[in-house]
Amino acid sequence: PRSRPSAHWWEKVRSIAHDLVPSAGGGEAETVQRNAALFGDHFGLSRVETSALAFVALYKLFDGFEHVVDGALETGEVTVPLLLSWFCAAPEHEIRAAMRASGRLTNSGLVQRNHGRLRSRMPFDLSDRLTLALLAEVDSIVDLIALMFPRAAAPEAEWRDFEALGRDADLMRDLLSHALAKRRPGMHILLYGPPGTGKTEFAKVLAREVGAELRAVGETDDEGGEPSRQERLAELTMASRMLGQRSDTVLLFDEMEDLFAAGNFFLSRPTPSKVHFNRILETNPIPVIWTTNSVKACDPAFLRRISYSVLMRPPSGRVRARIWRRLEERHGVGIPDAALPEMAERHDQAPALVSDAMEVARLCNGGEAVVSQVLDAAARLAKGGADSAPRHYSEVPWQQGLARADADLGRIETRLAARDASRRVSFCLEGPAGTGKSAWARHLARVIGMPVIEKRASDLISKWVGESEQNIAQAFSDARADGAMLIFDEADSLLADRRGAERSWEVSQVNEMLTWMESHPLPFVCTTNFVEKLDPATQRRFTFRIRFDFLSIDQLPLAWAAHFSCSPPAGLSALTGLTPGDFANVARKVQALGDSDPEEILRALICEDAAKTGTARPIGFGR
Incomplete structure (x- = not known):
């Protein structure tokens, strides 16, 4: 009958619940209630x-208890508060006072409003991480804190590996140190930038530098469960309340852009939840380091509400080589010291991934090749199965006697x-392909001792609006840092004449290049096969404009002797249109075919x- 349950009915429900909870959870039900008491003491909760x-924990954990509660609610005669x-x-x-939205249970982050479990009759919920913690066999609240918010793994990098941050790094260290010492609430640092720039790694190094423990919030739990956005914020609230009295703890909230993802009305419009989130930011007693790939x-x-923010850029080649050397010393994979800079240049993944790759190589008794194989596979996975573009290296070695420059x-x-030479110089090297422009630029760098x-x-150049400009700025910044x-x-593709531009981004790309060229304090070189395509404004940006031309008649025998052991034919x-690159190309063909006949080489x-002059091609292996 649809009337208020009788005392007999309640006795029956009470008996079923008493029997079901222990049988459904065994000793686990008692563990839940004991751990709930630990949380209650820590948060200052009342007995109720x-x-x-x-x-709420028993309802979520044990099917039998959930069945009893749902069965009672289905009668329509009772409510959850009852x-x-x-x-x-x-x-x-x-009960209503204890469960209100402004109560301690909700404000502490322990209990959440149920927005996700559509088939559940229970209007309250717990995060999966808290639920698992309530089942743990622990001795104290300290153990529960360690389960809920584990310490971040030790960093692979060192403070000096982030030297490119310069004064930004020093300011963040001072800011964090004073915030911890003075217990200043509402202190937030945001590290933003593309994946692989070391945001999480720097957060670990920064915390270690100020003598604090870094604890991760809202990460995947030990069971592999991915917390919802609401759960992540609830865990941030819990961490703040549970650790708020400590002056040696910093929280890490990784990949926080998920909170504002498209369609997430929880934080994308003015709501009580958004107001609550903003209040958390303003009153949070523990400093938080946030990271995001997309600001x-x-x-x-x-x-x-961010106290300080920093754009994280990929580490320079010198820094990566230093990290690789340190990781090689730790793992002992057997990569030759001379090969480490090239390996670091080829693989720009985060130190943790490099460390994992070296560990795989060590377990497999592999070396340099296995490390590269593992990192190539990781890069391919990150790109959805696509291979990374190969690194560009010129095929023309530098030979002083084969250069024909003006x-x-x-x-x-x-x-x-x-020693007293100015480093603020720039070069435009123009001329046909293969004349040694890039080779001389690298040779010049070696002469003056620069990487x-x-x-x-x-x-x-990127198809995304604004990304080409970011990449250009990144290149100049990396060069300056390293x-x-x-x-x-x-360079003609980067500095094309703006008068022929058809799209606005083509103009902004050239503007970005010109701006950086104007202010860059170190040597830089632009090479082009089509100098006539360059924007006129580049004229005054170059200290030297040097043309590299085809080999002269006197240089042809020298080029022959550099590549072939036989004497050159008459x-x-x-031939007036040959370059050092042409000789290098033919030499590879000769080596591949094993034919060193002078006449065939000449052909x-x-x-x-002929490919340059448009004349007829002769018969021979050069076709």
Whole structure:
């Protein structure tokens, strides 16, 4: 009958519940209630609030208990507050006060409003991480805290590995140190930038630098469960309340753009939940380091509450090489010291991934090849199965006697190598492909003792609006941080004449290049096969404009001797359109075919020459 349950009915429900809970959970039910009491003591909950926490946990954990509660609710004769009133042995008005949205259970993050479990009749919920913690066999609240918010793993990097951050790093260290010492609430640091730039790693290093423990919030739990956005915020609230009295703890909230993802009305519009979130930011007693791959996805109201923010960029080649050397010493994979810089340049993954790859190689008794194989597989996975673009290396080695330039290259090298030489110089090297432009630029860097960062247009130009400009800025910033000479190959694609631009991004891309070229304090080189395509404004941006031309008649025998052991035939001097690159290309063909006949070699060189002049191609292996 649809009437208020009788005392007999309640006795029956009470008996079923008493029998079902122990049988469904065994000793686990007692563990839940004992751990709920630990949370209650820590958060200052009343007896009723602690019992209510245990009730929601039992409902979520044990099917038998859930069945009894749902069966009672299905009658339409009872409500959740009434059931809680029975379970907690307290009047309904005390239950309603304990479970209100502004109560301690909700404000502590322990209990959440149920928005996700559509088939559940229970309007309250717990995060999966809290639910699992309530089942744990522990001795104290300290153990529960360690389960809920584990310490972040030790960093693989060191403070000096983030030297490119300069004063930003120093300021964040001072800010965090003073916030901890003075217990200043509402202190938030945001690290943003693309994946692989070391945001999480720097957060670990920063916490270690100030002598604090870094504890992760809202991460995947031990069972592999992915917390919802609401659960992540609830865990942030819990962590703040549970650890708020400590002056040696910093929280890490990774990949926080998920909170503002498209369709997430929880934080994308003004609601009580959003107001509550903003209040958390303003009053949070523990400093929080937030990371995101996309700052554009973040709500402006959140960004206004950030104490300090830093754009994280990929580490320079020198820093990566240093990290690789340190990891090699730790794992002992057997990578030769001389190979580490090239490996670090080829694989730009985060230190933790490099460490994992070296561990795989060590377990498999592998070496350099296995490390590269593992990292290539990781890069392919990150790109959804696509291979990474190959690194660009010029095929033309530098040979001083084969250069035909309209400037005294030796004099330039000598002057720039001097101790008092200005480093604010720039070069436009133009001329046909294969004449040694990029090779001389790298040679010049070696002469003056600078590392090289080499970029081609395809490395920088992106289909996404604004990303090409970001890539250009990144290249100049990396060169500055690493003290490197920057070489732009195919510069005509980056500095095309704006008068012929058809799209606005083409103009903004050139503007970005020109701006950085104007202010860059270190040597940089632009090479091009089509100097006539460059924007006129580039004229005054280059200290030197040097043309590299085809080999002269006198240089042809020298080029022959550099690649072939036989004597050159007489017809060689008639070729006027050859470059050092042509000789290198034909030499590879000769090596592949094993044919060193001078006449056949000459035929191949004639083919190379004809490709430029448009004349008929002769018969031979050079076709």
